[in-house]
Amino acid sequence: MNIVFNFSLAVSLLASLVHSEEAEGRGLKSKKHNEAKEPKSKSKSIKKQKKTETKNENEPCMKVILTGTMGGPLIFNGLAGPGTLVTYGTEGNDCSDLKMQVDFGRGTTLRLSELGIVPNDIDAAFITHMHSDHTDDLSIFMQYRWHFFGQPIDVVCSEDVAVFDRTMSCTQLVANIDAAFKASGEISQRLAESGKRNPGGPSALGKISTFPVTEDPETVWESPDGAVQVEAIRVNHIGGSCAFRFNTPAGSVTISGMAANDSLDMETRPHSTSDNVEKIAIGSNLLVHSVAHPVLSPMGGSGFPPPLYARQSNAPDIGSLAERAGVPNVMLYHLIPALNNPVHSIWEVPGGPLNVKDYKESVLSGGYNGNVYVGGDLLTIKLPLK
Secondary structure: OOHHHHHHHHHHHHHHHHHHHHHHHHHHHHOOOEEEEEOOOOOOOHHHHHHHHHHHOOOOOEEEEEEOOOOOOOOOOOOOOOOOEEEEHHHHHHHOOOEEEOOOOOOOHHHHHOOOOHHHHHOOOOOOOHHHHHOHHHHHHHHHHOOOOOEEEEEEEOEEEEOOOOEHHHHHHHOOOHHHHOOOOHHHHHHOOOOOOOOHHHHHEEEEEEOOOOOOOOEEEEEEOOOOOEEEEEEEEEOEEEEEEEEEEOOEEEEEEEEOOOOOOOOOOOOOOHHHHHHHHHHEEEEEEEEEEEEHHHHHOOOHHHHHHHHOHHHHHHHHHHHOOOOOEEEEEEEOOOOOEEEEEOOOOOOOOOOHHHHHHHHHHHOOEEEEEEEOOEEEEEEEEO
Protein backbone atom coordinates (compact mmCIF):
# COMPACT_ATOMS: atom_id res chain seq x y z
CA MET A 1 0.00 0.00 0.00
CA ASN A 2 2.84 2.34 0.89
CA ILE A 3 4.61 1.57 -2.40
CA VAL A 4 1.53 2.41 -4.45
CA PHE A 5 1.15 5.73 -2.62
CA ASN A 6 4.74 6.83 -3.31
CA PHE A 7 4.49 5.86 -6.96
CA SER A 8 1.32 7.93 -7.41
CA LEU A 9 2.92 10.89 -5.69
CA ALA A 10 5.95 10.69 -7.98
CA VAL A 11 3.75 10.63 -11.10
CA SER A 12 1.81 13.61 -9.83
CA LEU A 13 4.97 15.66 -9.18
CA LEU A 14 6.41 14.77 -12.59
CA ALA A 15 3.21 15.86 -14.36
CA SER A 16 3.29 19.14 -12.46
CA LEU A 17 6.89 19.81 -13.50
CA VAL A 18 6.18 19.06 -17.18
CA HIS A 19 3.16 21.36 -17.14
CA SER A 20 5.25 24.15 -15.63
CA GLU A 21 7.97 23.85 -18.29
CA GLU A 22 5.44 23.83 -21.14
CA ALA A 23 3.84 27.00 -19.78
CA GLU A 24 7.25 28.71 -19.66
CA GLY A 25 7.86 27.73 -23.29
CA ARG A 26 4.56 29.22 -24.41
CA GLY A 27 5.42 32.44 -22.61
CA LEU A 28 8.73 32.74 -24.45
CA LYS A 29 7.12 32.14 -27.82
CA SER A 30 4.53 34.86 -27.28
CA LYS A 31 7.08 37.72 -27.48
CA LYS A 32 6.00 40.28 -30.06
CA HIS A 33 9.41 41.45 -31.24
CA ASN A 34 12.34 39.50 -32.56
CA GLU A 35 15.24 39.68 -30.14
CA ALA A 36 18.68 38.26 -30.88
CA LYS A 37 19.03 36.11 -27.77
CA GLU A 38 22.06 34.69 -26.07
CA PRO A 39 22.18 30.91 -25.44
CA LYS A 40 21.17 29.92 -21.92
CA SER A 41 23.76 28.06 -19.84
CA LYS A 42 22.60 25.26 -17.54
CA SER A 43 23.15 25.88 -13.84
CA LYS A 44 24.13 23.07 -11.50
CA SER A 45 21.56 24.03 -8.89
CA ILE A 46 18.63 26.38 -8.36
CA LYS A 47 20.54 28.06 -5.57
CA LYS A 48 23.53 28.81 -7.83
CA GLN A 49 21.22 30.10 -10.59
CA LYS A 50 19.52 32.57 -8.23
CA LYS A 51 22.90 33.77 -7.00
CA THR A 52 24.07 34.42 -10.56
CA GLU A 53 20.88 36.30 -11.43
CA THR A 54 21.26 38.55 -8.38
CA LYS A 55 24.87 39.23 -9.26
CA ASN A 56 23.93 40.19 -12.84
CA GLU A 57 21.15 42.63 -11.91
CA ASN A 58 23.53 45.60 -11.69
CA GLU A 59 25.40 44.84 -14.91
CA PRO A 60 24.93 47.57 -17.55
CA CYS A 61 23.20 46.64 -20.78
CA MET A 62 21.61 48.29 -23.78
CA LYS A 63 19.10 47.36 -26.47
CA VAL A 64 18.91 48.51 -30.06
CA ILE A 65 15.46 48.06 -31.61
CA LEU A 66 14.46 48.89 -35.17
CA THR A 67 11.18 50.81 -34.93
CA GLY A 68 10.89 50.96 -38.72
CA THR A 69 12.74 49.55 -41.73
CA MET A 70 10.94 50.83 -44.85
CA GLY A 71 13.32 52.22 -47.45
CA GLY A 72 12.14 55.69 -48.46
CA PRO A 73 8.67 57.30 -48.36
CA LEU A 74 7.01 54.23 -49.86
CA ILE A 75 4.28 52.03 -48.39
CA PHE A 76 4.60 48.25 -48.33
CA ASN A 77 3.20 45.47 -46.18
CA GLY A 78 2.66 47.57 -43.05
CA LEU A 79 6.33 48.45 -42.57
CA ALA A 80 7.03 51.54 -40.50
CA GLY A 81 9.33 54.31 -41.69
CA PRO A 82 12.96 54.40 -40.57
CA GLY A 83 13.71 54.68 -36.89
CA THR A 84 15.83 53.14 -34.13
CA LEU A 85 15.22 52.95 -30.39
CA VAL A 86 18.29 52.79 -28.14
CA THR A 87 17.72 51.93 -24.48
CA TYR A 88 20.27 51.76 -21.67
CA GLY A 89 20.17 50.56 -18.08
CA THR A 90 20.95 47.45 -16.08
CA GLU A 91 19.96 43.79 -16.29
CA GLY A 92 17.71 44.33 -13.28
CA ASN A 93 15.48 46.82 -15.14
CA ASP A 94 15.69 45.28 -18.63
CA CYS A 95 18.20 47.88 -19.89
CA SER A 96 15.53 50.58 -19.64
CA ASP A 97 16.74 53.44 -17.42
CA LEU A 98 17.10 55.65 -20.49
CA LYS A 99 15.19 55.52 -23.79
CA MET A 100 16.42 57.40 -26.86
CA GLN A 101 14.69 57.47 -30.24
CA VAL A 102 16.61 58.12 -33.47
CA ASP A 103 14.36 59.29 -36.34
CA PHE A 104 10.59 59.18 -36.52
CA GLY A 105 9.46 57.53 -39.73
CA ARG A 106 5.77 56.90 -40.36
CA GLY A 107 4.38 54.50 -37.73
CA THR A 108 7.14 55.01 -35.14
CA THR A 109 4.67 55.75 -32.34
CA LEU A 110 2.66 52.61 -33.12
CA ARG A 111 5.80 50.45 -33.15
CA LEU A 112 6.83 51.89 -29.78
CA SER A 113 3.38 51.04 -28.43
CA GLU A 114 3.97 47.39 -29.40
CA LEU A 115 6.92 47.49 -27.02
CA GLY A 116 4.76 48.94 -24.26
CA ILE A 117 6.35 52.37 -24.71
CA VAL A 118 4.47 55.67 -25.12
CA PRO A 119 6.00 59.02 -26.17
CA ASN A 120 6.10 60.23 -22.55
CA ASP A 121 8.57 57.41 -21.80
CA ILE A 122 11.19 58.64 -24.28
CA ASP A 123 14.03 60.67 -22.73
CA ALA A 124 15.60 62.22 -25.85
CA ALA A 125 14.96 62.42 -29.60
CA PHE A 126 17.61 62.46 -32.34
CA ILE A 127 17.10 63.26 -36.03
CA THR A 128 19.61 62.30 -38.71
CA HIS A 129 18.25 64.58 -41.46
CA MET A 130 15.17 66.45 -42.64
CA HIS A 131 13.65 64.03 -45.15
CA SER A 132 9.98 63.40 -44.43
CA ASP A 133 10.30 59.61 -44.27
CA HIS A 134 12.56 60.09 -41.21
CA THR A 135 10.49 62.80 -39.51
CA ASP A 136 6.80 62.52 -40.39
CA ASP A 137 5.79 60.69 -37.19
CA LEU A 138 7.41 63.34 -35.00
CA SER A 139 4.13 65.30 -35.16
CA ILE A 140 2.12 62.37 -33.79
CA PHE A 141 4.80 61.71 -31.16
CA MET A 142 4.80 65.33 -29.92
CA GLN A 143 1.01 65.60 -29.97
CA TYR A 144 0.64 62.51 -27.79
CA ARG A 145 3.20 63.90 -25.36
CA TRP A 146 1.29 67.18 -25.23
CA HIS A 147 -2.19 65.66 -24.97
CA PHE A 148 -1.15 63.54 -21.99
CA PHE A 149 0.79 66.21 -20.10
CA GLY A 150 4.31 65.05 -20.95
CA GLN A 151 7.41 67.05 -20.13
CA PRO A 152 9.59 68.90 -22.68
CA ILE A 153 12.05 66.65 -24.48
CA ASP A 154 15.52 67.24 -25.95
CA VAL A 155 15.39 67.14 -29.75
CA VAL A 156 18.96 66.75 -30.97
CA CYS A 157 19.74 67.56 -34.61
CA SER A 158 22.06 69.60 -36.83
CA GLU A 159 21.88 73.38 -37.01
CA ASP A 160 20.33 75.10 -40.04
CA VAL A 161 22.20 74.47 -43.28
CA ALA A 162 21.72 76.59 -46.41
CA VAL A 163 21.83 74.59 -49.65
CA PHE A 164 21.37 76.61 -52.84
CA ASP A 165 17.99 78.36 -52.49
CA ARG A 166 16.74 76.32 -49.51
CA THR A 167 17.53 75.95 -45.83
CA MET A 168 17.35 72.55 -44.16
CA SER A 169 16.09 73.41 -40.68
CA CYS A 170 15.37 71.07 -37.80
CA THR A 171 14.56 74.13 -35.69
CA GLN A 172 11.76 75.15 -38.05
CA LEU A 173 10.48 71.57 -38.28
CA VAL A 174 9.96 71.41 -34.52
CA ALA A 175 8.65 74.98 -34.23
CA ASN A 176 5.96 74.21 -36.81
CA ILE A 177 5.23 70.59 -35.91
CA ASP A 178 1.70 71.60 -34.81
CA ALA A 179 1.09 74.48 -37.23
CA ALA A 180 -1.77 72.82 -39.13
CA PHE A 181 -3.55 71.90 -35.91
CA LYS A 182 -3.17 75.41 -34.53
CA ALA A 183 -4.54 76.83 -37.79
CA SER A 184 -7.50 74.44 -37.65
CA GLY A 185 -8.44 75.48 -34.11
CA GLU A 186 -7.80 72.01 -32.72
CA ILE A 187 -5.05 73.08 -30.30
CA SER A 188 -7.18 75.92 -28.95
CA GLN A 189 -10.11 73.54 -28.45
CA ARG A 190 -7.91 71.06 -26.56
CA LEU A 191 -6.60 73.83 -24.34
CA ALA A 192 -10.19 74.77 -23.50
CA GLU A 193 -10.70 71.19 -22.32
CA SER A 194 -7.76 71.26 -19.91
CA GLY A 195 -5.57 74.03 -18.59
CA LYS A 196 -2.92 71.45 -17.64
CA ARG A 197 -1.64 71.31 -21.20
CA ASN A 198 1.24 73.53 -22.25
CA PRO A 199 -0.35 76.69 -23.76
CA GLY A 200 2.31 76.74 -26.48
CA GLY A 201 1.03 73.49 -27.98
CA PRO A 202 3.04 70.37 -28.90
CA SER A 203 5.83 72.42 -30.47
CA ALA A 204 6.54 74.03 -27.09
CA LEU A 205 7.64 70.64 -25.75
CA GLY A 206 10.57 70.42 -28.17
CA LYS A 207 13.80 71.54 -26.46
CA ILE A 208 15.91 72.01 -29.58
CA SER A 209 19.60 71.20 -29.19
CA THR A 210 21.45 71.82 -32.44
CA PHE A 211 25.08 71.28 -33.41
CA PRO A 212 27.25 72.10 -36.42
CA VAL A 213 27.94 69.14 -38.69
CA THR A 214 31.67 68.41 -38.48
CA GLU A 215 34.20 66.17 -40.20
CA ASP A 216 35.25 64.53 -36.93
CA PRO A 217 33.07 63.01 -34.20
CA GLU A 218 31.87 65.56 -31.67
CA THR A 219 29.84 64.95 -28.49
CA VAL A 220 26.39 66.50 -29.00
CA TRP A 221 24.42 65.12 -26.02
CA GLU A 222 24.91 63.24 -22.80
CA SER A 223 22.57 61.78 -20.20
CA PRO A 224 22.11 63.68 -16.92
CA ASP A 225 24.30 61.16 -15.06
CA GLY A 226 26.95 61.20 -17.79
CA ALA A 227 26.68 57.46 -18.40
CA VAL A 228 25.63 57.89 -22.05
CA GLN A 229 27.43 60.17 -24.49
CA VAL A 230 26.23 60.68 -28.04
CA GLU A 231 28.56 61.78 -30.83
CA ALA A 232 27.68 63.04 -34.31
CA ILE A 233 29.49 63.48 -37.60
CA ARG A 234 28.54 64.88 -41.03
CA VAL A 235 27.48 62.45 -43.73
CA ASN A 236 26.60 62.95 -47.37
CA HIS A 237 22.91 62.62 -48.23
CA ILE A 238 21.24 66.04 -48.01
CA GLY A 239 22.30 69.22 -46.22
CA GLY A 240 22.63 68.74 -42.48
CA SER A 241 22.71 64.93 -42.58
CA CYS A 242 24.59 63.22 -39.78
CA ALA A 243 25.39 59.86 -38.22
CA PHE A 244 25.21 59.25 -34.47
CA ARG A 245 27.23 57.08 -32.10
CA PHE A 246 25.88 56.12 -28.66
CA ASN A 247 28.60 55.29 -26.13
CA THR A 248 27.59 53.53 -22.89
CA PRO A 249 29.26 51.33 -20.26
CA ALA A 250 27.47 48.39 -21.94
CA GLY A 251 28.95 49.08 -25.38
CA SER A 252 28.52 51.41 -28.32
CA VAL A 253 26.30 51.56 -31.39
CA THR A 254 26.75 53.68 -34.51
CA ILE A 255 23.64 54.63 -36.53
CA SER A 256 24.43 55.78 -40.05
CA GLY A 257 21.23 57.60 -40.89
CA MET A 258 21.22 57.97 -44.67
CA ALA A 259 24.87 58.02 -45.65
CA ALA A 260 26.82 57.60 -48.87
CA ASN A 261 30.24 58.45 -50.23
CA ASP A 262 30.90 62.16 -50.74
CA SER A 263 31.54 61.45 -54.41
CA LEU A 264 28.46 60.58 -56.44
CA ASP A 265 30.49 59.34 -59.41
CA MET A 266 29.81 55.61 -59.19
CA GLU A 267 32.48 54.79 -61.79
CA THR A 268 35.43 56.44 -60.02
CA ARG A 269 34.70 56.48 -56.28
CA PRO A 270 36.43 53.74 -54.23
CA HIS A 271 33.21 52.66 -52.49
CA SER A 272 29.63 53.77 -51.94
CA THR A 273 29.90 54.13 -48.15
CA SER A 274 30.70 57.26 -46.16
CA ASP A 275 34.28 57.70 -44.95
CA ASN A 276 32.89 59.68 -42.03
CA VAL A 277 30.62 56.82 -40.97
CA GLU A 278 33.67 54.58 -41.03
CA LYS A 279 35.53 57.11 -38.89
CA ILE A 280 32.84 57.36 -36.20
CA ALA A 281 32.10 53.61 -36.26
CA ILE A 282 35.64 52.42 -35.46
CA GLY A 283 35.49 50.02 -32.53
CA SER A 284 31.69 50.13 -32.18
CA ASN A 285 29.98 46.95 -31.02
CA LEU A 286 27.18 47.41 -33.55
CA LEU A 287 26.65 49.35 -36.78
CA VAL A 288 23.06 50.11 -37.79
CA HIS A 289 23.20 51.05 -41.47
CA SER A 290 20.74 51.94 -44.23
CA VAL A 291 21.27 49.76 -47.28
CA ALA A 292 20.65 49.38 -50.99
CA HIS A 293 21.03 45.94 -52.51
CA PRO A 294 23.22 45.94 -55.66
CA VAL A 295 20.47 44.17 -57.59
CA LEU A 296 19.02 47.68 -58.05
CA SER A 297 22.25 49.15 -59.38
CA PRO A 298 21.55 51.19 -62.55
CA MET A 299 24.74 49.73 -64.01
CA GLY A 300 22.99 46.34 -63.90
CA GLY A 301 20.07 47.56 -65.95
CA SER A 302 17.49 47.84 -63.15
CA GLY A 303 16.21 51.21 -64.37
CA PHE A 304 16.68 52.68 -60.89
CA PRO A 305 17.77 56.33 -61.33
CA PRO A 306 21.56 56.75 -60.93
CA PRO A 307 21.30 59.94 -58.79
CA LEU A 308 19.08 58.12 -56.27
CA TYR A 309 21.22 54.99 -56.13
CA ALA A 310 24.41 57.03 -55.78
CA ARG A 311 23.08 58.52 -52.52
CA GLN A 312 22.86 55.05 -50.93
CA SER A 313 25.43 52.68 -49.45
CA ASN A 314 25.31 49.24 -51.04
CA ALA A 315 25.44 46.02 -49.06
CA PRO A 316 28.92 44.70 -50.04
CA ASP A 317 30.52 48.08 -49.28
CA ILE A 318 28.82 48.16 -45.86
CA GLY A 319 30.44 44.80 -45.14
CA SER A 320 33.83 46.14 -46.21
CA LEU A 321 33.40 49.26 -44.05
CA ALA A 322 32.46 47.21 -40.97
CA GLU A 323 35.44 44.91 -41.46
CA ARG A 324 37.87 47.83 -41.76
CA ALA A 325 36.31 49.58 -38.74
CA GLY A 326 36.46 46.44 -36.60
CA VAL A 327 32.70 46.32 -35.94
CA PRO A 328 31.60 42.75 -35.08
CA ASN A 329 27.87 43.22 -35.74
CA VAL A 330 25.95 44.89 -38.57
CA MET A 331 22.21 45.58 -38.46
CA LEU A 332 20.53 46.63 -41.72
CA TYR A 333 17.51 48.91 -41.95
CA HIS A 334 15.95 51.28 -44.51
CA LEU A 335 16.13 48.38 -46.98
CA ILE A 336 16.06 49.22 -50.69
CA PRO A 337 14.20 47.17 -51.79
CA ALA A 338 12.12 45.96 -48.83
CA LEU A 339 12.15 42.25 -48.03
CA ASN A 340 9.71 40.25 -50.19
CA ASN A 341 8.79 43.29 -52.28
CA PRO A 342 8.83 42.63 -56.04
CA VAL A 343 8.96 46.36 -56.80
CA HIS A 344 10.73 49.35 -55.31
CA SER A 345 8.42 52.24 -56.11
CA ILE A 346 7.96 51.82 -59.89
CA TRP A 347 11.10 49.75 -60.51
CA GLU A 348 10.82 45.98 -60.62
CA VAL A 349 13.41 44.07 -58.64
CA PRO A 350 15.48 42.07 -61.16
CA GLY A 351 15.17 38.36 -60.41
CA GLY A 352 12.25 38.86 -58.03
CA PRO A 353 11.86 39.77 -54.35
CA LEU A 354 14.83 39.58 -51.97
CA ASN A 355 14.95 37.74 -48.65
CA VAL A 356 17.10 37.91 -45.51
CA LYS A 357 19.65 35.50 -46.96
CA ASP A 358 20.11 37.67 -50.06
CA TYR A 359 21.03 40.69 -47.92
CA LYS A 360 23.30 38.73 -45.59
CA GLU A 361 25.23 37.15 -48.43
CA SER A 362 25.62 40.52 -50.12
CA VAL A 363 27.13 42.10 -46.97
CA LEU A 364 29.44 39.12 -46.43
CA SER A 365 30.59 39.32 -50.06
CA GLY A 366 32.36 42.56 -49.13
CA GLY A 367 34.85 40.58 -47.06
CA TYR A 368 32.99 40.95 -43.78
CA ASN A 369 33.56 38.29 -41.11
CA GLY A 370 31.07 39.47 -38.48
CA ASN A 371 27.39 38.92 -37.77
CA VAL A 372 24.70 40.36 -40.04
CA TYR A 373 21.15 41.10 -38.85
CA VAL A 374 18.52 42.12 -41.41
CA GLY A 375 15.51 44.19 -40.22
CA GLY A 376 12.32 43.44 -39.82
CA ASP A 377 10.50 46.06 -37.75
CA LEU A 378 11.18 45.51 -34.03
CA LEU A 379 14.29 43.42 -34.66
CA THR A 380 16.21 43.72 -31.38
CA ILE A 381 19.86 43.31 -30.42
CA LYS A 382 20.98 43.40 -26.81
CA LEU A 383 24.49 44.49 -25.85
CA PRO A 384 26.82 43.24 -24.64
CA LEU A 385 26.43 40.10 -26.73
CA LYS A 386 27.72 37.17 -24.64
